[in-house]
Amino acid sequence: MILLSISIFWLSVCVYPISADPHITVEAHVGSTALLPCSLSKDFSKTPHVRWRADNEFVFERSFDGTHEGPGYKGRVDVPEDELRKGNCSLVLKDVRITDHVFYRSFVMEHVEATNTNKIQEINRVQLNVVQRVSAQVGSTAVLPCDWKHLSIQTPHVEWRIGDEIVFERLGKESFQGEGYEGRVDVPEEELLKGNCSLVLKNVSVTDETLYSSYILMTDTKKPVLVQNIKLSVRELSEERKDDSSAPSGEADGMNLLIIITVCIMCSVLLIFIAIFIWMKYRRSSS
Numbered sequence: 001m002i003l004l005s006i007s008i009f010w011l012s013v014c015v016y017p018i019s020a021d022p023h024i025t026v027e028a029h030v031g032s033t034a035l036l037p038c039s040l041s042k043d044f045s046k047t048p049h050v051r052w053r054a055d056n057e058f059v060f061e062r063s064f065d066g067t068h069e070g071p072g073y074k075g076r077v078d079v080p081e082d083e084l085r086k087g088n089c090s091l092v093l094k095d096v097r098i099t100d101h102v103f104y105r106s107f108v109m110e111h112v113e114a115t116n117t118n119k120i121q122e123i124n125r126v127q128l129n130v131v132q133r134v135s136a137q138v139g140s141t142a143v144l145p146c147d148w149k150h151l152s153i154q155t156p157h158v159e160w161r162i163g164d165e166i167v168f169e170r171l172g173k174e175s176f177q178g179e180g181y182e183g184r185v186d187v188p189e190e191e192l193l194k195g196n197c198s199l200v201l202k203n204v205s206v207t208d209e210t211l212y213s214s215y216i217l218m219t220d221t222k223k224p225v226l227v228q229n230i231k232l233s234v235r236e237l238s239e240e241r242k243d244d245s246s247a248p249s250g251e252a253d254g255m256n257l258l259i260i261i262t263v264c265i266m267c268s269v270l271l272i273f274i275a276i277f278i279w280m281k282y283r284r285s286s287s
């Protein structure tokens with residue numbers, strides 16, 4: 001069933017290359033290898049000329065001439081030649097970085113015609129969703145990392161959101177804390193000015209476990225630019241307590257003592273019974 005749906009997915013990608021769903025989203029964690037799927041609907045005897053770009057930035061190119069990697073992608077990208085000849089134009093993106101997400105709305109794969117290099121056909125669009133995991137304990141303070149140093153703006157205006165809901169917002173001295181987060185969230189002004197838009201979330205509760213996204217609003221257009229996706233997972237205290245109870249040796253020793261005393265009492269009772277038994281047998285045989 002899963003195989004079937006996977007093959008249907010591949011079919012839908014390759015049979016209608018031009019009308020392919022532009023909303024393929026690939027989720028990848030920081031540091032992992034992402035595979036951006038793509039398929040050309042035929043086999044090639046000669047290596048076809050393909051190009052991946054991220055909006056207007058050049059990412060990777062392969063042709064009979066060899067390969068080219070875009071700046072920022074050196075040593076991290078490939079479309080293996082043997083796969084490409086089979087029509088598999090998927091991009092392998094190693095060591096996924098937060099910045100692979102930041103600037104681009106989507107990765108685009110293009111096929112360049114061999115006979116006429118001006119004839120470029122768009123094959124596929126893939127969105128890459130880069131997520132970083134953070135884990136925190138109930139009641140503790142979590143720091144959700146964020147860094148906007150690579151963006152060229154003067155006055156940082158940061159927004160942390162869960163979907164459309166605003167959790168925290170800061171522009172200079174002015175800040176806003178979302179409902180349910182009053183008194184618990186902050187991006188310190190001096191940190192923000194230094195390029196650090198990390199969210200400090202105090203007194204973490206189980207209900208805080210979700211996906212947080214940080215945005216920097218462009219000074220002129222007020223257009224939000226996604227900076228960071230953080231998946232916060234919250235560890236419950238009860239789990240910790242269970243772990244803790246087995247750890248301290250004091251309680252373990254107490255347990256051992258209890259076992260020793262029980263065994264001693266049982267042995268004594270057994271000895272008394274044996275003694276009574278022997279004594280009765282002795283009395284019976286002597287009478």
Ligand SMILES: *[C@@H]1O[C@H](CO)[C@@H](O)[C@H](O)[C@H]1NC(C)=O
Binds near residue numbers: 010035088091092
């Ligand atoms: C396409 O190629 C990639 C590696 O480049 C591979 O991981 C993937 O499994 C291939 N997909 C298919 C459908 O063969």
Ligand SMILES: *[C@@H]1O[C@H](CO)[C@@H](O)[C@H](O)[C@H]1NC(C)=O
Binds near residue numbers: 187196
């Ligand atoms: C960024 O700010 C957070 C909290 O404000 C802090 O915990 C963290 O150490 C800062 N990171 C850097 C790299 O300065």
Ligand SMILES: *[C@@H]1O[C@H](CO)[C@@H](O)[C@H](O)[C@H]1NC(C)=O
Binds near residue numbers: 139203205
């Ligand atoms: C932390 O949050 C819990 C509810 O989730 C609340 O009962 C408690 O008072 C809060 N503690 C502090 C120090 O704010």
